[in-house]
Amino acid sequence: ELKKAGIRDKVKTIVGGAPCNEPWAKRIGADAYAESAVDGLNKIKELTGLA
Structure with a gap:
């Protein structure tokens, strides 16, 4: 949906929790x-350059 809306390059997506795993996260982009x-907070810091 982000690609369809033309904003995929403007947002970062982070997934996690019990129903998720890293291979699935990579597969969905x-x-x-x-x-x-x-x-998750640490990943946000890394992705935004605040780490």
């Missing part, structure tokens, strides 16, 4: 996978 909320 997510920018990052996080195992936990804390990991």
